[in-house]
Structure formats: structure tokens, C-alpha cells
Amino acid sequence: MPEGDTVWQAAKRLHTALADKVLTRSDLRVPKFATADLTGRRVLDVTARGKHLLTRIEGGLTLHSHLRMDGSWRIYTANQRWNGGPTHQIRAILANTDLTAVGYRLPVLELLRTADEHRAVGHLGPDLLGPDWDPERALANLLQDPARPLGEALLDQRNLAGVGNVFKSEICFLLGVTPWLPVGALPADRAAQLPVLAKKLLEANRDRPTRNTTGLRSPDVFVYGRAPRPCLRCRTSLRVADQGDGSRERPTYWCPTCQTGPTPGPRHRTPGGAHSRTSRRTDN
Template identity: 40%
Template sequence: MPEGDVLRRTAQRLDVALTGHVVVRSDLRWPSAATVDLVGTTVVGTRSYGKHLLTRFDDGRTLHTHLRMEGRWRVARTGSPQAAARSDEVRAVLATQEWTAVGYQLGMLDVVRTTDEHAVIGHLGPDLLGETVDAEEALRRWAARRATPVAEVLLDQRVVAGIGTIYAAESLFAERIWPWTPADAVRDPSRLLAVARRQMQQSVASGRPPGRVHGRLRQPCVRCGTPIAVGQARKPPMERPIFYCPRCQAPPTG
């Protein structure tokens, strides 16, 4: 599932293409929004919040989308073959005179009043890529998870929003923390969250995640040469793979 860095870059692309322009074509191929017409509105902007996207319009409405596993937004020149959006994978089309944004295989889609955005994202923790992060609130939510394995807490969008398997693994590797350490035994959760935030910010800027441990099963650790292993966070059907170095991230003694 795309993580916060990918959603931030997606929001930036939609922002550049659509913001300040009038919608000339609106096609929401979603049962609960099929009759919604956004033609004639002006796009105010698109922002990401964790793994969610919020596209706002000047009539006080917001298009909320979530990519889940397979979703993606693509931008094409209006009038081009790509902008025709004839694929049965298309779930949303927003077009201006110049650019057309096409949402494929979106996992969630809602149209809500902008003042009611909390109805779709209000359950989430602080956005780790927000301009500011409410660290006090994040730590309060962290503490409530008590002895839950730290990898699972990082993946919990109700604690902080935006981290997935990549940045859970990469931040834990950077701090040499065993992924199944109880959350209340992590010495400095705020430092760990700051590391994940910095890694994601760097990826937004470069387009590349760290790549030091995630997805490198049986390849040598970049620090010690030990083959990278993979374990499981959370229970089925919500299990997620967590890559780690058995030596650099050895279980705490005692």
C-alpha cells in the first residue's frame, strides 16, 4: 500500500495540475457518488493526510480518496487518449481545460462538505508529513498501546498517519530496534517518529525511499553483513511483513 511519501507526491501533482482551475468534466464512478457533479467548481487545492487525499473545491465540498493497495492517480493533457479514461479500472475523472486527473482502482471515495472532513479522517493520528506534527498527541496515542509490538504501533494509523511497512522497517533499522519490542519499552518514541518523518520527507524530495532494509530479504545488511530477515507484524488477515537485521536489531536482553 502506498505510504505517506507517495501520497504527498500525488497531492503535489494534482495540486499543480488542477488548483485554481475550473472543472469542465466530472465523472465519479462510485456508487455513493455517481450522481455528484463538480463541473463549474474551481479546485482550491489537494492535500494529503497520511494515506488519504483531500481535493477541495470552492463550493465547500471535498473529494476524499484513498489508494489502498492498487489505486493511483494519473494526470494527462485534456483531449489526449489517456485523458479519455475509458478503462474499467477508472473510478474518478476530474478535468480542467488543460489537464485531466484520472483515478484508477481507488480504494475509497467520498464527497463530503469541507467542514466535515473529520468524518473521514478524524480517527487518524497526527499526519507525520504535516507542516507541524502534534508530538504530544502522538505520544499520548503511543502510550495507550502499552506493550503492543513497536512495529504494529508504527503501522497503526490511529497513532500517527502515513507510515506503512517501508517506513516502519526503515525507521526501526535506523534506530537498531527489534520490531517486536514492546512499545512501552522503546526508550525514545519521539526520536523514532522523528526519524520516520525525516526519511519520508527525504523520499518526497528525492522520489526514493531509503532502501536499506525493506525488501532486501537474505541480502547482506548494509551495516554488518548479516542476511536480512523478514517477520510478521499483526495477525491475519491484517498481517504485514517487517524486514530487519537479526544482528543490528537483536531482541533486547532480559
């Protein structure tokens, strides 16, 4: 799933292509909004809120989208061939005289009154890349359920918005604790570092074409996707196991030497897989 840095980049591209321009074509290919016509309206701005995209349009309207695992927005020039997927996967088309934005495989697409944006994003905690960022509030949110595993708490967008599975694993490694450590067991000094570290990582990557947490040319991450290769610090073989609250489990990577705290039992996930960009659904 795209994380806060990736969604921030998508918002920037959409804003550059659409903002302050009048729509000459709009096509929302979801049943509830299929008859909505935004043609003739000016796009005011496109902004990211955690992992959500808000396209604000004159007349007090907001087109809210969420990429989840497979969604994407692509920008095309007038003569450019659309190549984001087959036509039946297109969920939205927004065009002006110069550029066309095409939304593929968008699992969430809804047209709201701008005054009602809170219905879509009001549940989110402080946004790591947003103007509402508040490290003290984010940490307080994380600590309000002290028995919860740190990795699950970091993915819960109600605590802080923008961390996904890659940053979850990398943050835990840099803090020197396993993702299964209860939040309340996090030493006070590391708890104080957590929101600062999370913001530093996302800010450092919001303008990069390739995410990097190591500061090295290669590898670009410390643990995520690297099991069973050796840890960059201690050379111990990295490990991977699923972590989740039952609604969805995510591959979670850690170093058994550099990170202290609980770990799952002997049933580990088979290593492998490329980088991927928890009712308690916590990935919203």
C-alpha cells in the same frame, strides 16, 4: 500500499493540475455519487492528510480518496492517451481546459461537505508531513498501549499518520530494535528519537522520485525487501517474516544482529518481492 511521502507527491501533482481552475468535466464512477456533477466548480486545493487525499471544491465540497494498495491518480494532457489501466477500473475523472485527472482502482472515493472532513480523517494522529505534526503527541499515542509490538503501533494511523510497511521496517532498523519489541520496552532515548526519525525520513523522501533511507546510491533501503541479502552494517543475512494483528499481515524485514528484541518463531516468509509502496484496520 503508498506511504505518506508518496501520497504527498500525489497531492502535489493533483494540486498543480487542478487548483484554481474550473472543472469542465466530472465523472464519479461509484454508485453513491454517480449522479454528482461538479462541472463549473473551481478546485480550491488538493492536500494530503496521512495516506488520504482531500480535493476541496468551491461550494463547500471535498472529494476524499484513498489509494490503498492499487489505487492511483494520473494526470493527462488533452491529446495524451490514458494508460493507467482498463476503462472499467476508472473511478473518477476531473478535468479542466488543460488537464485531466483520472483516478484508477480507488477503493475509497466519497464526496463530503468540507465541514465534514473529520468523518474521513478525524481519527488520524499527527501527520508527519502536515501542519498538525506534534512529536510529543505522536509519541504519547504510541506509548498508550505499551504491550503492543512497535511495528504494529507504527502502522496504526491513529497514532501518527504516514508510516507504511517500508518506513516501519526502516525506522525499526535505524532504532536498533526489532518490530516485535513492545513499545513500552523501547529505551527512553530511542523512544525520544522515534518521532524525530520518522519525520526526518518522510520529509527527506517527499520530493524524491525514488525513496531512499540509506543516503547511498544503492541500495536505497537498509532492510526492506532485501532478505536474505547481507546487512549493510554487519553483513549478517537479513530476515523476513509476516507481522500483523490478524486483520492483515505484512512482510517485515530486520537484521538479527543489529536489532535487539523479540523475533517470530522459525516460520519465516519466503524472501523475495519488490518494494511495495493493520477490527483494527491500522492502514487508514
